[in-house]
Amino acid sequence: MGNLSTPISVQKLQKALRAKAKAEVGYRFYALYDKISRDHILAHASAQCRSNKGAPGVDEQNFADIEDYGVERWRAELALSLRKETYRPDPIRRVYTAVLLRRWLRGKHKTRRKREGAYHDPELHECFGLVRLASLAAARRG
Known part of the structure; x- marks a missing residue:
């Protein structure tokens, strides 16, 4: 510091x-x-x-x-x-990765790591509109 x-x-x-x-x-x-x-x-x-x-x-x-x-x-x-107590901070920046969303969904739906309860990346990307980090990096470069 x-x-x-x-x-x-x-x-x-x-x-x-x-x-x-x-x-x-x-x-x-x-x-x-x-x-x-x-x-x-x-x-x-x-x-x-x-x-x-x-x-x-x-x-x-x-x-x-x-x-x-x-x-x-x-x-x-x-x-x-x-x-005046009118200050309202903006919400924090939060980066949601597929791993964090998968953990959250497992907790919400009380599922374990098993095939029928698994959330695959394509489903997460489609449901939540996630951008793949590799494609994002490529877009920034090009």
């Missing part, structure tokens, strides 16, 4: 949250929006992502886009949406 040291104010918050979680195992943290919307917390989080060469998320927004928009403006809008 580079030579990025955690500021003392962030360390204090981490320590307090860790102590509360250890002291009361079943405790639910409902009001963290006010804590993570602080400017120094958001500044440190974005610096960590930058030093870690963070890839664009599901919204395809990268650091160059943020710099074009204005880092301070972007951070202020993010903090405001966190404080």
